[in-house]
Amino acid sequence: MPASIAALARLTAAADAGEVPEAADLEAVLASADAELMDVVAAAARLRFRRFGNTVKLNYLVNLKSGLCPEDCGYCSQRLGSKADVLKYTWLSPEQAAEQAAAGVAGGASRVCLVASGRGPTDMDVERVGKTIAAVKGAAPGVEVCACLGLLQGGQADRLAELGADAYNHNLNTAEDAYAEICSTHTFADRVDTVNAAHGAGLSPCSGLIAGMGESDADLVSVALGLRALNVDSIPVNFLLPFDGTPLEGRWELDPRRCLRILAMVRLANPDAEVRLAAGREVHLRSHQATALQIVNSIFLGDYLTSEGQSAKDDLALIADAGLVPLGLEGALPEDAPEAVREAVKVRRRGAGTEVAPNA
Ligand code: SF4
Numbered sequence: 001m002p003a004s005i006a007a008l009a010r011l012t013a014a015a016d017a018g019e020v021p022e023a024a025d026l027e028a029v030l031a032s033a034d035a036e037l038m039d040v041v042a043a044a045a046r047l048r049f050r051r052f053g054n055t056v057k058l059n060y061l062v063n064l065k066s067g068l069c070p071e072d073c074g075y076c077s078q079r080l081g082s083k084a085d086v087l088k089y090t091w092l093s094p095e096q097a098a099e100q101a102a103a104g105v106a107g108g109a110s111r112v113c114l115v116a117s118g119r120g121p122t123d124m125d126v127e128r129v130g131k132t133i134a135a136v137k138g139a140a141p142g143v144e145v146c147a148c149l150g151l152l153q154g155g156q157a158d159r160l161a162e163l164g165a166d167a168y169n170h171n172l173n174t175a176e177d178a179y180a181e182i183c184s185t186h187t188f189a190d191r192v193d194t195v196n197a198a199h200g201a202g203l204s205p206c207s208g209l210i211a212g213m214g215e216s217d218a219d220l221v222s223v224a225l226g227l228r229a230l231n232v233d234s235i236p237v238n239f240l241l242p243f244d245g246t247p248l249e250g251r252w253e254l255d256p257r258r259c260l261r262i263l264a265m266v267r268l269a270n271p272d273a274e275v276r277l278a279a280g281r282e283v284h285l286r287s288h289q290a291t292a293l294q295i296v297n298s299i300f301l302g303d304y305l306t307s308e309g310q311s312a313k314d315d316l317a318l319i320a321d322a323g324l325v326p327l328g329l330e331g332a333l334p335e336d337a338p339e340a341v342r343e344a345v346k347v348r349r350r351g352a353g354t355e356v357a358p359n360a
Contacts, residue, residue, distance in 0.1 A: 004032035044264035052297035060104025074247040083245030086306040094135035120151035130163030157201035168198035169206040175222035208236035224269040239280030256288040
């Protein structure tokens, strides 16, 4: 029996027993052969469907303040000294942010993620975000709001909870041992402290990772188990978009099958967590996005912080084609999918019988 198949059996047993899986078994998932890829997906899918059924949580990002960050995270297009040609602007007003969020909610999002670049918020920033949370919730009652404002200090997590935030995101990004290679202006421990502060304040802790930054399989497993140890509720898995003008420019080391293995490993390490397919999915998973939905139970709808995603309409069609439903919209599949399918049928006007070059 291949080592990865034996590892899948042990990982499934560990999940059933509620036990922490062995790092070596998770590394075996990452090292599995292409011929075993569907076994890997199936093992992760069983956990996904057992815990979350056929639902997909839709999250919508609003970038409250973009670019010009004083921190030096090497993967980030908003970092200190970034030459990436991304949007740069200061704080959106509460009304502007609420207008953006409302578009996502209308598209089916049940969580809005309010994100601001920077090392961390001032107390005044926290109050400003509180007004934005009120505006977002006023326009879309019932929507969850997650804040992502960087490192928190003092009583800022408690204050955000008082102001109506439901969750707080702060990604670990990579393994503790590899952290100094991607950032020099703050530490892995700083990030852990903020995740713990958010959790302690009663905010739902959201923390994830970025794959494709030159990390080893052991690093990926380390961060996946680190997130489990922090007992986070949701885990965004990002695939590096190596923007020109950043230190990781040109680092294209992922392929769709590698991405599926990473997602499955994160799911097997965290059977009960919301695993969210995040930035880079369209670029790196490509035709395997639908397969990835068998593993994850959450995606970002529409665009990311500094890059554009595929259209929200295409996201919803992808979910419907997989037989899944947006969380909170069970029974309300997008009605225009059949029309979109009909429009995709085109009478051939090229190749044999025409003067136009064949499609090859
Ligand atoms: S702190 Fe956030 S916005 Fe600033 S460089 Fe790091 S990831 Fe980018």
